[in-house]
Amino acid sequence: MTMADTTQFLSRREKIIANLAVILLAVMTLLPFLWFVIMSFKPVDQIFAGVSGLFFTPTLENYAGLVNERFVRSIWNSIVTSTVSTGLALVIGVPGAYALSRAGLKRDRTMSLLILASRMAPPVAFAIPYFLVYRTLGLLDTQLGLIIVYLTFNLALVVWLMRNFFDATPRELEEAAWIDGASLWGTFVRIVLPMSIPAVLTTGMLCFLYSWNDFFFALTLTRNSAMTAPVEVVNFMNYEGWEWGKIAAGGTLIMAPVLVFSLLMRKYLVAGMTAGAVKG
Template sequence: MGMNRRKLTTYIFQYILIIVVLSFFMLPIYWTLITSFKESWEIVKMPPSFIPEKPTFNNYLNILSNVEFTSKIRNSVIACFGSLAIALITGLPAAYVISRLRFKGSNSLYYTYITFRMLPPFVFLIPLYVFYRSSGLYDTYIGLILAYCVITIPLTVWMMVGYYDALPRELEEAALVDGCDRRKVFLHIVLPLSVPGIISTSLLNLIFTWNDFVFALILTSYNAATIPIGLLGFIGYTEIKWGMLAAATIIASIPLLLIVLFVQKYLVAGLTLGAIKG
């Protein structure tokens, strides 16, 4: 009886701890959600209400009818998937070469990629800003995409080298014995086996680029500005449009949330396999 009572007490304590921790992290999300359904007068009312008294969709309607904000959603999609495509096209073969083809300088090349990944973004911003201003890349899609590639390509190489190292080499060796060259081995054997790792790497790249504020703030002005810059527009000199800001935040969070829900079965496998030897 004493042992069962101690186990029951431990379980109760664990569940209480889990509820407290989840509440701590979920409260800001919940507060943003309910704020997006409140009118302006209710948002500033004291004491605050945890359930909207008169729920309204006006904030969402105003956001979706705001041409400037919807254009920033388009800009974010173009910049995110453009940089992701370049990162995968260049990073996947580079990671495979570093993992499988050991040559003089391969370790130095790998550590160079890691160095670029670990450097803070501010290191690149000043030279990029000066170069973009003089070359006409400032406030353009291609300029923002190339800036993101400074981070996404090293991240892709870093993630996929560990993943390739964890893959068994026997299938590749058998294909090479049968007459396949390295290109066919990579395209027809390695890439299909690497789908979980590619999905995990792509998701991490998308999270960085979708949420990026610093690169977009410094390297864009209006034409290529992204969602985080659009959120900044709801904070004015005389007022903060809390309802529209909350609604815009929820709308900005939905795409990544849906992507995670669709690829979650690949996410854990992709992150854990690459961590075995990476």
């Protein structure tokens, strides 16, 4: 039964209630973000002006205040560390998940759980060990140091999610390719990987979000050179006062790439969320 077939059984009253519920949920979800974006365009003296602050002349002075070497470098650091760590996690984790799915090990579920265990512990449990090791290896305040941290956690997520997807996909096409003489790697590249593109994009998006929004490790393991955008925004909270305009503008700029990317890839994201849900 399609969605159209289902909706025709709903009464007019039920449709109105359902639409109102969806609108209310959307408003409750988006209102804090909209308020944050609007605040980034307000003059400093009208940010907390109350009712009188509802009507204001938009200004770009808060964004202009971000055009400096430190903030631009922090945005670049976020782009590099998030993109590279996500790419490496997919390149390593997707084939690893496929191998784990097809290996047929007796304790593969236990192995998958152990791989995911790194995501179960709170980040603070890893902070001191990483800091001590990085200080010894000279990786503090470097992009490479952050990439390694993000790769460690993202790799576990990729293997866990993609392994479940591969477990749910039918193997008839792979077996037919093997009969025709295709190798295991050739079958993966030519048949399995194209079918798993929605799941790969969804997993990559989640990994990118984790890396892009990370604050704790970037705060602990960086100082100046490799500082990322979320940490740089905190510098606008100082003893002399909190620069709310710049905080709102910086937060908006941090949210913008993820929002745009999500909208552009929404078709693949929805397909990836349901990929492998039905087996056979």
